[in-house]
Amino acid sequence: MSKTNLRRLGLAAMTGAALALAGCATPFRADVARFQTQLPAPQGQSFAIEAANPALQGGIEFSQYASLVAGELTRYGYRPAAPGEKADLVVRMDYGIDKGRERVVSSPGFGDPWYGGYGFNRGFYRPMVIRGPNGRRYVHGWYDPWYWGGFGPGWGYNDVQSYTVYTSGLDLQIDRAADGHRLFEGHAQAQSRSNDLQQLVPNLVEAMFTGFPGNSGERVRITVAPPEKR
Structure with missing residues (x-):
């Protein structure tokens, strides 16, 4: 030939x-940094999720992402506060994506x-x-x-x-409701070719709660498998 x-x-x-x-x-890869102090071991403590940005509070999109966080916290042994119940923990969540940069x-x-x-x-x-x-x-x-x-x-x-490369992020804080004392801070960040938050935020949430609450002060790279391989 x-x-x-x-x-x-x-x-x-x-x-x-x-x-x-x-x-x-x-696969989806995110860099996750987590810090904690006196975060109680999960024994059924109640929690309420709020938006760090008041403009997002009550929005349908925020509620969708908040339900993902609630599902993860429930899986670890916490529980959503019942209507009218004062929560033991207040969880504040923020997320976003930049305008991208050319590479x-x-x-x-x-x-x-x-x-x-x-x-x-x-x-x-x-x-x-x-x-x-x-x-x-x-x-x-x-x-x-x-x-x-x-x-x-x-x-x-x-x-x-x-x-174009986009940088997306998810911030999570957990405070003790009684006195506002900060118990946990988490930051997850990822770079991607996509700017679709409906795909990115669920992956960031899963990365944040992989090995939750993690070692305080440790920054780790978390790999989230594609849905069909999970």
């Missing part, structure tokens, strides 16, 4: 593999994927490995595993591409 035909065969295989990978959901990436170039070398110089990118007709393994294409919501710089040869 000629070198030209081998190249065409290789590119066809790479294209098919790229499309297959593009259809796969990517420009230039692909390093791979040359001839069948007979030449490749300029793979970004260690945190994961290569796509393809086995050629002669049994050898070749590397082509890459994606950025840290930016949830799609591939990073894309696929191609010696091209320059730009895309």
